[in-house]
Amino acid sequence: MTAAAQHTIARRPRPLRAIDALGRGVGRLGWQGVRFDVETVLEQSRRTAKLEDFGDERFREGLEVLVASLEADARLSPFGRYVAKRQLVEVLMHRLNITEYRKTHPEVEEQRIEKPLFVLGLPRTGTTLLQELLAQDPAHRSPLSWELDDPCPPTAAPLAEDNPRVIKCERRFAGLRAMAPDFQAIHPIGALLPQECLVATAYAFASVRFELCFDVATYQRWLTKHDMHFAYETHRDVLQHHQSRRAPKRWVLKSPGHLATVDVIAETYPDAMMIQTHRDPQKVIPSVASLYANMRSIATEDLQLEKLGPAMLDVWSTYLEDGIRKRRETNDANGRILDVHFDELTTKPIATIERIYRHFDLPFTSEVRERMQAYVDDHPRHRFGVHRYDHASFGLTREAIASTFKHYSDHFGVAEEDASK
Secondary structure, X not given: OOHHHHHHOOOOOHHHHHHHHHHHHHHHOOOOOOOOOHHHHHHHHHHXXXXXXXXXXXXXXXXXXXXXHHHHHOOEOHXXXXXXXXHHHHHHHHHHXXXXXXXXXXXXXXXXXXXXXXXXXXXXXXXXXXXXXXXXXXXXEOOEHHHXXXXXXXXXXXXXXXXXXXXHHHHHHHHHHHHOOOHHHHOOOOOOOEOOOHHHHHOOOOOOHHHHHOOOHHHHHHHHHOOOHHHHHHHHHHHHHHHOOOOOOEEEEEOHHHHHOHHHXXXXXXXXXXXXXXXXXXXXHHHHHHHHHHHHOOOEOOOOHXXXXXXXXXXXXXXXXXXXXXXXXXXXXXXXXXXXXXXXXXXXXXXXXXXXXXXXXXXXXXHHHHHHHHHXXXXXXXXXXXXXXXXXXXXXXXXXXXXXXXHHHHHHOOOOOOOOO
């Protein structure tokens, strides 16, 4: 590994390497490793949850493609096979539990999701900052990590940090930080922080969540062509579920997966408001590759960093170009998409939020301003460390990035950032 690559991803922690070495040793003695074929994970989730009904069976297509891709593409380590199976079983258990809860609580079906705010943009373009700022408004609500990690039952009030469900989620994140030590500096995580919609659409097995964790190229190609209506029906079911025991608030939601689905979002939520963030791809793509490398290092035998960059070019240019086309076809979802640039958001965050509120005709009170300013003051950039990355480690060149994203940059007037910063 080059010196530059050492800044990109830390060496895998010794316990993980020891587990993998043990797994390989046992494998030489005849152990076949962790099995996670479709029927095995379905049966294990049923047995663990003590439930049978997964609800709408359309999720099975994505599950089948994902399992096949994990086997064919992902180069999973012995520990990675365990991680992959556990993730599949947990998602299926969420389906089982939410389906069962909905059967016995008719109030869930009656919930109306009104005027949700969607943040869409490439990773590393300020989407987290924007979501967390918008979530400071007392009229707003974002799904929190612990809620999506442990969705049943929904709660009648927010939970404190000492609640057992919150503590359980935080312990999982502590494990993630231990296995991928640089991840917190790249993307802060916490049980009480807003979580991305990629977890909700994962319940439909149609989500960018899986490619973040594993190299599942076949699944990702399927996803970019997949009809996402069922995924967003599932997304709405999840919001209804969590809203069913509380007074409704405006949901603030975000995911890079929303980039290519503005048409489906507008159909599913006819009064949705959308904000697309933009940033120089020269800054975004190597940073995203580093993010993926850190997450995939947990489960992958051979990261092949030099192939990760070109894969990021392909995936995210596809999403952006699909998004441009669908914005054009829907007339920016009938005028309900606003563009925000990274430099504007990071240098003038409160003024940017005020512009957003004016555009969507939302009340921007002095209380909202004060809460957002307090958030900005308490959350300086790089508070968890500086995220270091470079182009060459991932097989990227500035020329390739500029060429791939030229149409996107020209279309939205995306300015080039200072390469020295």
